[in-house]
Amino acid sequence: MKLFDTHAHYENGRFDADRDDVLRSLPDKGIEFVANIGxxxxxxxxxxxxxxxxxxxxxxxGVHPHDAKNFVPDNLDELAALLAHPRVRALGEIGLDYHYDFSERSDQKRVFLQQMELARALNVPVVIHEREACADTLDILRQFPTVRGVCHCFSGSIETARELLKLDYMISFTGNITFKNARRAPEVIAWLPEDRIMLETDCPYMAPEPFRGRRCDSGYLYRVCETAAAIRGVSPEHLAEATLQNGRRFYNI
Known part of the structure; x- marks a missing residue:
C-alpha cells in the first residue's frame, strides 16, 4: 500500500547521522509522499x-508557537518569499501551545494571527498546532473563513472536530492513536467522514506502538494506518489510498 506522511520533521537533529539513508529507504517502505513541516x-x-x-x-x-517570542516583522516577508517556491505547499506549523507556554500567550496569538493573515492573502493552506488552547485556536480560525487547513496530531473531542469541519478543515492523526491511553482520538476517527482524514508520523516524535520511545520515521506510518483502519472497520489498503488522495488534495500535489 502507498502512504502519504503528511507531517514530518526530517530537518530535526535526530536525523543528522543518517538522514539520507532514512529518506532514500522510504519509497521501498510504501511512502509515496512526505510533507516536511517547518x-x-x-x-x-x-x-x-x-x-x-x-x-x-x-x-x-511557518513559525510554531514555541518560537513566537523570536518572531520579527521581517520574518513575514521571508515566509511570503518561501511560499512562492514551487516545492512549498502550505504555511505551518502555526497555532497555539498553552501546555508548554515557551512563548508568552500574547506573542503566540499575535504571531498566529499574522501568519493566518498571510495565508489568507496568499491563498495557501495552513498546518495547525494546538495544545490545551482549543477555544482560542478556534476563535482565531473563525476569523479566517476562507483559509483551508489541517489540525495536526489531533487528540481532541468530537465536539472540537465538528467545529473544525464547519471551517472545512482536515484532521490528521499520528502514532499517539496506538497508545493504550488514547481515548478521544479513536472516537473521532470512527466518526469522521473519510474525505477529512489525514495520517502522519510527526517524526522524529510520536513513534507508534510497539515502537514507542524510539526515533520515529515515516516507515512507521503503516502502524497508524492499520490502527485507524481497524477503528473504522475498513482495510488498511482502503484507508491508505483514501488518505493518500486526501493529502494530495490538501497539499495540491
Whole structure:
C-alpha cells in the first residue's frame, strides 16, 4: 500500500547521522509522499532544501508557537518569499501551545494571527498546532473563513472536530492513536467522514506502538494506518489510498 506522511520533521537533529539513508529507504517502505513541516525560520529553510533534494518531499514553512517570542516583522516577508517556491505547499506549523507556554500567550496569538493573515492573502493552506488552547485556536480560525487547513496530531473531542469541519478543515492523526491511553482520538476517527482524514508520523516524535520511545520515521506510518483502519472497520489498503488522495488534495500535489 502507498502512504502519504503528511507531517514530518526530517530537518530535526535526530536525523543528522543518517538522514539520507532514512529518506532514500522510504519509497521501498510504501511512502509515496512526505510533507516536511517547518517550525521556525531556520527549519523552514531546511524544509525547502529537503524538498529540493528529494522528489517525494514537499515543504511547509511557518513559525510554531514555541518560537513566537523570536518572531520579527521581517520574518513575514521571508515566509511570503518561501511560499512562492514551487516545492512549498502550505504555511505551518502555526497555532497555539498553552501546555508548554515557551512563548508568552500574547506573542503566540499575535504571531498566529499574522501568519493566518498571510495565508489568507496568499491563498495557501495552513498546518495547525494546538495544545490545551482549543477555544482560542478556534476563535482565531473563525476569523479566517476562507483559509483551508489541517489540525495536526489531533487528540481532541468530537465536539472540537465538528467545529473544525464547519471551517472545512482536515484532521490528521499520528502514532499517539496506538497508545493504550488514547481515548478521544479513536472516537473521532470512527466518526469522521473519510474525505477529512489525514495520517502522519510527526517524526522524529510520536513513534507508534510497539515502537514507542524510539526515533520515529515515516516507515512507521503503516502502524497508524492499520490502527485507524481497524477503528473504522475498513482495510488498511482502503484507508491508505483514501488518505493518500486526501493529502494530495490538501497539499495540491
Amino acid at each position: 517550525s521556525d525560520m531556520e527549519t523552514s529553510r531546511q524544509s525547502v532544501a529537503l524538498a529540493e533534494q528529494y522528489p517525494f518531499i514537499w515543504a511547509a514553512v
